[in-house]
Amino acid sequence: MPRPAPWRLDPAAYPHHDVIQTRFQDLDVLGHINNVAWAALFETARVRFYHTLSKIGPGRNRGLVANVEINYLGEGNFPxxxxxxxxxxxxxxxxxxxxxxxLQDGKPLVTCDVTIVSTGVDRTDPAFRAEIEKWPVREPA
Incomplete structure (x- = not known):
């Protein structure tokens, strides 16, 4: 798998930032954040991000994870x-x-790309589309 484009490693490209505490249980035998824990950290961040969106909530615009791609660039640590x-x-x-x-201590460690497929009755809801269009990842100028 090729290394992500340099702009993907710039936090300024992303409109939403969240701080998540690592846990001792996230570590592998070598003392690094393990692969399963990375998936859980990204899931927590994704759910928090979706909660900031006004048109996404219980019973609206439900989706299923269709694909998850995680690229490891460095090692994460506890605490x-x-x-x-x-x-x-x-x-x-x-x-x-x-x-x-x-990122940990400002250093980019891992990227995660998740494709969600809409399953709810509102999947063509223009309000939903308009809301998520407000949050694009953009290559910094």
Whole structure:
């Protein structure tokens, strides 16, 4: 897998940032954040990001995770906090992509791209689309 484009490693490219505390249980036998824990950290950040969106909530615009791609660039450690930057990537007619970057002590460690496929009755809701269009990941100028 090729290394992500340099702009994907810049937290300024992402409109939403969240700080998540790492846990001792996230560590592998070598003392690094393990792969399963990375997926859980990104899931927590993604759910928090979606809660900031006014048109996404219980019973509206439900979606299923169709694909998760995680790229490891460095090692994360406990007990340092993780900053996870997120935003919307590709936006289709019935799916959207959430792009995220995890940083620890300002160093980019992992990227995560998740494709969500809409399953709710409001999947073509223009208000939903307008809301997520406000949160794009953009290459900094």
């Amino acid at each position: 340092a906090e993780m900053t996870i930057a997120s935003g919307i990537g590709r936006l289709g007619t019935r799916s959207w992509q959430t792009l995220s970057l995890a």
